[in-house]
Amino acid sequence: MQPIQFRINGRVHDAIIEPQRSLLELLRDELGLTGTKEGCGTGYCGACTVLVDGDPVNSCLFFAIDADHRDITTIEGLSSREGELHPLQAAFVDAGGLQCGFCTPGMLMSAAALLRRNPSPSEHEVREGLAGNLCRCTGYQSIVEAVREASARISSGSGAKADNSKRMRSRA
Amino acid sequence: MQYYEPNFVGEALVLLERFGTGARVLAGGTRLAFSLRAHPDDASALINIKRIKEFSDISESRGILRIGSLATAATLAVHPLVHRHVPLLAQAAASMGARQLQTVATLGGNLCSGDPASDLAAALLAYDATCEVASAETRSPIPVERFLEAERPLSGSSALLSAVEVPCTPRHGSYQKIMTRRAFEMALVAAAFTCQLEGSIVKNPRVAVGGAATRAIRAYKAERALADKAASEALANEAAQLAAEHDSKPASDWRASEGYRRNLVRVLVQRAIRDALPEM
Numbered sequence: 001m002q003p004i005q006f007r008i009n010g011r012v013h014d015a016i017i018e019p020q021r022s023l024l025e026l027l028r029d030e031l032g033l034t035g036t037k038e039g040c041g042t043g044y045c046g047a048c049t050v051l052v053d054g055d056p057v058n059s060c061l062f063f064a065i066d067a068d069h070r071d072i073t074t075i076e077g078l079s080s081r082e083g084e085l086h087p088l089q090a091a092f093v094d095a096g097g098l099q100c101g102f103c104t105p106g107m108l109m110s111a112a113a114l115l116r117r118n119p120s121p122s123e124h125e126v127r128e129g130l131a132g133n134l135c136r137c138t139g140y141q142s143i144v145e146a147v148r149e150a151s152a153r154i155s156s157g158s159g160a161k162a163d164n165s166k167r168m169r170s171r172a
Numbered sequence: 173m174q175y176y177e178p179n180f181v182g183e184a185l186v187l188l189e190r191f192g193t194g195a196r197v198l199a200g201g202t203r204l205a206f207s208l209r210a211h212p213d214d215a216s217a218l219i220n221i222k223r224i225k226e227f228s229d230i231s232e233s234r235g236i237l238r239i240g241s242l243a244t245a246a247t248l249a250v251h252p253l254v255h256r257h258v259p260l261l262a263q264a265a266a267s268m269g270a271r272q273l274q275t276v277a278t279l280g281g282n283l284c285s286g287d288p289a290s291d292l293a294a295a296l297l298a299y300d301a302t303c304e305v306a307s308a309e310t311r312s313p314i315p316v317e318r319f320l321e322a323e324r325p326l327s328g329s330s331a332l333l334s335a336v337e338v339p340c341t342p343r344h345g346s347y348q349k350i351m352t353r354r355a356f357e358m359a360l361v362a363a364a365f366t367c368q369l370e371g372s373i374v375k376n377p378r379v380a381v382g383g384a385a386t387r388a389i390r391a392y393k394a395e396r397a398l399a400d401k402a403a404s405e406a407l408a409n410e411a412a413q414l415a416a417e418h419d420s421k422p423a424s425d426w427r428a429s430e431g432y433r434r435n436l437v438r439v440l441v442q443r444a445i446r447d448a449l450p451e452m
Contacts, residue, residue, distance in 0.1 A: 002175055019175040019218055020208050043202060046272060055246065055275040061205040062276065063198060065175070065220065110271065132270025 004068035008033070009077025019065035023057075024048045026064040027074060035075035035105050039134070046133035049106035050074045056113040056132070075105035078112060088112060088150040097146035099137035107133045111147045120151055174217045181334065184221055185308050189330040191217040197332070198222070199242060200276040203285055227280070227334060230254065235340050241280030241333045245292075249274065257340045260347040260364050264295035267349055280333045283316075286324040286387070288423075291362060293320055294382030295347055297390055298364035301338045307331040320387045343368055343376075346447035348440040361422075361433055363415075363440035365448050367398070372452065374398045379411065379444075384420035384437045391419035394441060403445075403452035412442035 001016050008031060015030060024041075027033045027050065036059060039047030043058040050059045051073040052066075079086040088111050091097070098104045107130065114121060114129035121129060126147045127140070135143060174191075178184040188195050194216030198204055208215060221227065227242040230251055237257045239248070248254050248265035255262050268274060268282075268291040282292045283303065296316045303319040305312045307330060316336070319325055326333060345366035362382040368375040377398040379391040394415035401407055415437055422433035446452070 019220070020173065020205075020212075022205065042206070043273065046270065049272055052275070056272045057275050058202075058272045061202050063201045063205065063220075065198075066201070066222070113271070129271065132272045 002065055004065060006067045006069065007071045009073060015064075017064045019063065021064040022060055023050065023052075023062040023064050023067055023072070024059035026067065027059060027072075033074050033076050037102055037105060039102065039106070044134070045103070045106075046110060047103050047106040049109045049133060051109055051113055054113065054116060056110050058132075073109070073112075075108060078108060086112070087153045088115070088147065091146040091150035091153065092143070095142050095146035095149055097138065097143040103133060103135040103137075107135065107143060111150070114147070115151055115154065119155065121147070123148065173212075173215050175220070176217060177220045177223050179223050179225075181224055181226070181306050181332065182308075184219060184224060184332060185306065185330055187217060187219050188332070189308070191219075192330075193328040195219055199278040199281045200244065202273060202277050203281065221332065229335075232257070232340060237338045237340050239279060239336045239338070241278060241283075241335055243279045245269075245274035245277045245279075245282075246271075248279065248292075258295070258299050258301075258338050260295040260298055260345050260366065261292060263347045264291040264349075264362070264364070267291065279336060283319065283336070284325045284327070284333060286322070286327075288386050288388075289360070289362070289383040290320075290388055291349070291382065293388035294362045294364045294380045296336060296338070297380035297388055298345060298347075298366040298378040299338045299343070300378070301336050303333055304335040304337060305331050306334040313337065317390060323386075341368070343378075344448045346444040348444045348447065350436050350440060360428055361436040361440055363437065363444045365441065365444035367448065369403070369449070372402045374401055374403050374407075374449075377411075379415055379419075379441060381415060381420060381437055381441065384422045384433055386421075386423075389419065391415035391437075391441065393418045398445075403449045405446070405452065408442050408445040408449075408452070411445065412438045415441045 002019050003016050005014050027036050037047040039045035041060045043061040048059040049056050053071050110130050110133050126144045196215045196218050198220040227240040229240045245265040245268050249262050282290050301316045302313040343366040347364045349362040350360050364380040367377040377395045379394040382388040394411040397411045416434045420437045422430050424430040
């Protein structure tokens, strides 16, 4: 068992872990942060995506021991303000960028990392940037629109609020 | 299972010697995660080498680019020295897996994986790269091609891949890759081509193909066809044909048949040459 210390969604945390345990297990089972999902457990689907020092990783393959002295951000920590949605989350709501929601936390974390390195991605760049996240429900179009919408809102300084009147498309 | 975080190469090598085939080297860990879960009792020691600073350096000196074995794909994709001297490696790294994989996957891990379709191996073969292998007594430079001959390079040995070195000679080049879909899949087939030009004469061509044999290979017949000849469409086609028919030994598996892979080799080598030498 090894002691580690890391920052999780801004808060310092100490843990004692078996080094070969996955970060995903540490997050869900030890820390109770069940927003991050296990989709495949093999690094193929991206549902388990979290940010380590701002960069996206598949937490199912990331060794918990390597979280030591790192800054981890999960979906629970995406929005910097308690009770408020991050512009990406609001845009996903408005654009209908989710159905079952299982891929969504990972999708949002990848999108957040994408916008951090490329604040105004083209459609192609969004698709490339999210290539590591699979969705079986939406067909991706609404996800791509949501990310582009979020990028526009962030640039213009508007909207972290989801708003029914701003629905980007009507869904039957 | 014991856990260690050596700070220096020497420490790590002593541990490898001590634990022999029970030692597991942890770099990015993307493959190790699987094998440890599948066979938890086979490993007696987990040796995390990420504290060994020299393995993370990328530097140029006296005409040689030295890339530490812990360089991640994400780093290789954007590093200015990599872009300047081995751009095909940057491309291969940027197209490998997906962003989440690139953040953690390392050059060393990719080369030591024994993966026949290793994205980075094909790119390095096109540059006369050497692998620096660190053992207790010495550092040995081994040409990448020879390094890749082992099914799982360095597995069970008391040595570590410390760096890859590439001579900084300017070359024209192109990297072409086909995957079954955009992300996650390793390259089905990849072709990397580099050469120098004297006027329109092709000099020192290197044609490397991944996914067309049990490991990344140099397509020597294709290279001989190209060397010291005037670049042309016809020459590119001839070389591509040779690469596909004679240099490649592709497998048939659930992803693709042998015939399809051979055709991909032909198409990708052709594209790579055309892309590298647009004026021909």
